[in-house]
Amino acid sequence: MASFEGYSLALASMESTRSEIDLAALVETYSSLLFRVAHSVLRSRAEAEDVVQDAFVRVLEHHRSLPDVRDMRVWLVRIAWNLALDRRRRIRPEQLDEVFAGTLAANSVPADKALDEAQRIGRVLREMEALPRGERHVLLLSAIEELGTAEMAEVLGRSESAVRALLFRARTRLRERLEKGEIRR
C-alpha cells in the first residue's frame, strides 16, 4: 500500500474546507468498493478506474457538504454509480462486454472450452442489459454483495421492499430468457 502521508498533509493544508475529512483515508477505504460498483456497470477496469477518480474529484468539489453527509459509504457509492451510468451512455458497451466475457471465461475454464464459455457469458450479459432498468440496476448492485438491501435502496432511491421485489423479478426474468434462448438453439 502506498504511503499517503504526503497527500494527507497536502489536503490538510486546505483549511478553508473547514472539514476534517481525510481524503487519503477515504480513498484507501472506499476505492475498491467504488471500483467494483463502477465495474459492474462498465465491465472495464480502465473505465471503472476513471470513474473512481472522478468520484473522488467530486468529493473534493463538494467538500463543504461533507459534514452533512449521513452515510459516507452510500453517498460515495451513489456518486460512482451515477458517474458509471453516465459513462456507459457515452461508450460502446458491447465491445467491453465481449472483452470481459473472454477474460472471465479464460480464467474459469480450460483454453479449449474458453470460446464456448465466453459466448455463454456474453449471452448472459446481453440478457442482463435487456432487462428493465430497475431490475437491471438492482441485479448489478446485488452482485457486489457488499451492499445490503437498505443501502441499495438508498442508492437507487427506492424502498427496501421494492428492491427485494425487483431483485427477485430480475433473476427470474433473466433465467427464463436464457432458458428460452437455449431451447431455440
Place this chain on the structure above:
Amino acid sequence: MKDSGQAIEKVLAGLRDAEAPAGMERRILETVQNHVSTYSRWSWLATARRRITIRPMAYAAAFASIGALVLVIPAIHQRRHAPMQSAKAIPSAPLPSATVSESAGPQRPAIIARSSRRPKPRRLEVVDTQESLAVREMNAPSRPAPPLPLTEQEKLLVRFVRTSTPEQLAANDPTKLAEHDAQEQAELDRFFGRLSKEQSAKVHPVKDQAVKEKPTEEAMNKL
C-alpha cells in the same frame, strides 16, 4: 435450467470479484492532488463569485466606481499636463527655417523622436522623409504670424511722431488746425480777390476777343 443459473452466478461472481488495478489508489490520489492545486489556484475566483452572488448590487456599484476612477483619473492627469508641455515646447522647438532646410536635404529615412519628453534611443523610429516632415510640421510650436508692412499713412504718422517736437505734437489739435486753415484760406482769397481786380483792370480789352473765341471751342467739343 441449471446451466442458466450457473451462468448467471458466474457472471455475478465475476463482477463481484473484480479487483482494482495495482496502483489505482496512488493514481487517484495524484489526480486529486493535481485537482487540489488547481482548485486552490482558482479558489479566490470561486470565493469572489459566491460573494458576488450574495450581494450583487454592492459589488456592481463597487465595480462601476472603480471603472469610473480608471477612466477619470487619466483624463484629469492629461488636462493638467497638456498646457505645461506646450509651454515648454515653444522655446526648445526648432525654427521653421531649419525644418525647411532639413527637409530639402537628400531623400533618406530620417530618425525622429516620438516624444520630446523622453528622448531615449529605444523610442526612435525610422520613418519616411515626407512623413518625417509632416510629423515635424505637426509638432512645430505655433507662433504669431509675421507683421505686415506699414501703409504710407502709417509710415508718415510714424515719421511725424518720431521727428516732431513735443510742442509740434501738442499743436496738432484739429480745432487749431482748422482755424489756421481758415485763416490761410481767408488770406488767400483776399490776395486773389485783389489780384483779380487788378488783372481785370489791365486785361479788359482782351476780354472781347476771348468771348469771340469761345463759340469756336464749343463747336470743337460738339465735333
